[in-house]
Amino acid sequence: xxxxxxLAPVAVGVGALVLWEAFVRLGEVAPYVLPAPSAIFTELxxxxxxxxxxxxxxxxxxxxxxxxxxxxxxxxxxxxxxFTGLGEVSMPLVAALNALPIIALAPILNNMFESTSSIxxxxxxxxAVFFPVFLNTLRGLREVDPTHTExxxxxxxxxxxxxxxxxxxxxxxxxxxxxxxxxxxxxxAAVVSEYFGGLQDGLGSRITSAAxxxxxxxxxxxxxxxxxxxxxxxxxxxxxxRLATPWKRSAA
Amino acid sequence: MIELSGVTKVFNPGRPDEVPAVAAGDLRVGAGExxxxxxxxxxxxxxxxxxxxxLLPPTAxxxxxxxxxAAQARKERRYGMVFQKAGLxxxxxxxxxxxxxxxxxxxxxxxxxxxxxxxxxxxGLSDFAGHYPAQLSGGMQQRVSIARALADAPPLLLMxxxxxxLDEMTRERLQGELLRICAATGTTVVFVTHxxxxxxxxxxxxxxxxxxxxRVTEVVEIPLGERNxxxxxxxEFFEAVTEVRRALRAPKSEEAPEAAESPKNxxxxxxxxxx
Numbered sequence: 001x002x003x004x005x006x007l008a009p010v011a012v013g014v015g016a017l018v019l020w021e022a023f024v025r026l027g028e029v030a031p032y033v034l035p036a037p038s039a040i041f042t043e044l045x046x047x048x049x050x051x052x053x054x055x056x057x058x059x060x061x062x063x064x065x066x067x068x069x070x071x072x073x074x075x076x077x078x079x080x081x082x083f084t085g086l087g088e089v090s091m092p093l094v095a096a097l098n099a100l101p102i103i104a105l106a107p108i109l110n111n112m113f114e115s116t117s118s119i120x121x122x123x124x125x126x127x128a129v130f131f132p133v134f135l136n137t138l139r140g141l142r143e144v145d146p147t148h149t150e151x152x153x154x155x156x157x158x159x160x161x162x163x164x165x166x167x168x169x170x171x172x173x174x175x176x177x178x179x180x181x182x183x184x185x186x187x188x189a190a191v192v193s194e195y196f197g198g199l200q201d202g203l204g205s206r207i208t209s210a211a212x213x214x215x216x217x218x219x220x221x222x223x224x225x226x227x228x229x230x231x232x233x234x235x236x237x238x239x240x241x242r243l244a245t246p247w248k249r250s251a252a
Numbered sequence: 253m254i255e256l257s258g259v260t261k262v263f264n265p266g267r268p269d270e271v272p273a274v275a276a277g278d279l280r281v282g283a284g285e286x287x288x289x290x291x292x293x294x295x296x297x298x299x300x301x302x303x304x305x306x307l308l309p310p311t312a313x314x315x316x317x318x319x320x321x322a323a324q325a326r327k328e329r330r331y332g333m334v335f336q337k338a339g340l341x342x343x344x345x346x347x348x349x350x351x352x353x354x355x356x357x358x359x360x361x362x363x364x365x366x367x368x369x370x371x372x373x374x375x376g377l378s379d380f381a382g383h384y385p386a387q388l389s390g391g392m393q394q395r396v397s398i399a400r401a402l403a404d405a406p407p408l409l410l411m412x413x414x415x416x417x418l419d420e421m422t423r424e425r426l427q428g429e430l431l432r433i434c435a436a437t438g439t440t441v442v443f444v445t446h447x448x449x450x451x452x453x454x455x456x457x458x459x460x461x462x463x464x465x466x467r468v469t470e471v472v473e474i475p476l477g478e479r480n481x482x483x484x485x486x487x488e489f490f491e492a493v494t495e496v497r498r499a500l501r502a503p504k505s506e507e508a509p510e511a512a513e514s515p516k517n518x519x520x521x522x523x524x525x526x527x
Contacts, residue, residue, distance in 0.1 A: 151333065154307060165352070246384075247344075
């Protein structure tokens with residue numbers, strides 16, 4: 001069963017690559033429309049050093065933004081739970097802000113700082129991360145089983161004990177759902193925000209410059225690098241989640 | 253162990269949606285007794301239990317638990333509570349769930365562990381100490397919640413339809429186990445149920461309640477002596493069941509014969525005066 005769970009998607013993936021290759025070669029598709037996987041792979045090998053280097057820069061931006069955004073979202077969610085009035089006011093506001101495409105702020109932020117600053121991209125990432133983490137965590141913090149409330153009341157437990165034993169652990173799965181969503185968004189934000197200027201040392205800048213120079217297979221190679229970066233962050237978030245919520249793993 | 257005098261509970265008093273939930277008046281439960289509260293749904297039996305537990309304040313009257321006001325008894329954790337839902341913490345192992353009341357009391361780790369082990373042996377789940385609740389069946393989860401309620405060694409156990417969500421076979425097995433556990437620990441029990449069989453099998457006395465406002469209409473003594481599975485087939489058991497059923501169907505007590513028919517709001521002031 002486990003082997004099948006791994007083999008099936010791999011087989012489908014390889015099959016798709018073969019079909020893609022065949023489609024490009026037999027159909028004589030122009031490379032600016034769609035390059036062949038083999039061409040992309042060649043570029044990937046040739047530019048491996050640059051891809052890792054720029055990937056590292058984008059990865060750092062992602063990580064910093066992810067951490068800052070998550071910490072801010074957690075603090076905000078805790079505050080909104082502690083002060084119910086604040087929660088009531090902030091919920092619709094945050095929902096409205098959430099509808100805003102954060103990436104649209106990138107060019108504005110780029111102009112706010114010097115061109116050598118990494119702050120604009122990291123701010124975009126932090127903003128993109130903030131909303132899913134905040135909304136999910138807040139929902140988790142608010143969703144308390146009434147039986148648990150009565151149980152803790154019957155122990156005459158104070159608010160601190162209640163938060164420590166009931167509210168916070170109960171919100172963990174919700175927080176991690178938010179973090180998983182945020183980890184993918186963070187990579188997208190870090191890469192795409194470079195399309196709009198600012199410091200050009202990440203994957204995004206290479207994708208735009210390669211595409212501008214009609215080096216399409218190279219652009220795709222950097223896109224593949226961004227893919228790997230996204231997967232890395234997602235896998236890391238998943239791994240932390242599994243470590244921190246062992247009861248979810250062992251559920252029958 | 254428990255004394256209620258002139259207790260009434262009105263939800264949303266003074267508002268249009270005012271609900272007279274309980275007008276129980278007086279009730280006494282002695283130490284070591286097993287008393288069931290039975291009545292139709294909405295008769296306020298769960299509310300009455302929460303008044304004893306001080307999870308709700310009474311509108312009028314006083315509740316005394318173990319010789320102290322109910323609020324103080326709660327603060328001193330003189331009772332353990334078991335709910336219809338097991339209410340275990342998914343994120344804690346079975347052992348750590350049972351340890352919870354001891355942890356809140358500040359008991360040391362090794363003592364906690366030993367006590368939890370003892371309680372889990374009592375409910376027959378010592379092999380599952382390291383499991384998470386999601387890995388257990390509903391009946392097992394409810395046994396864990398009984399172990400948790402008893403971990404603190406409270407003299408009183410308050411149970412709110414604890415076996416209500418379980419299948420009949422599990423329910424009967426747990427009833428036997430509960431009696432054994434209470435006999436072993438000398439715990440007093442107040443047990444809310446809507447099953448006549450369950451109330452008769454478990455209790456020394458069955459407190460029969462009627463709805464709106466919830467009031468005690470009759471207290472039925474169950475003269476069955478030592479309980480075992482054979483009791484379920486005894487003629488005396490069926491006689492007691494018939495007696496409780498009759499009490500449940502009987503018209504309301506003489507003080508307020510029209511209580512059942514009269515609209516909610518008008519019956520409230522009469523009740524408050526009566527208490």
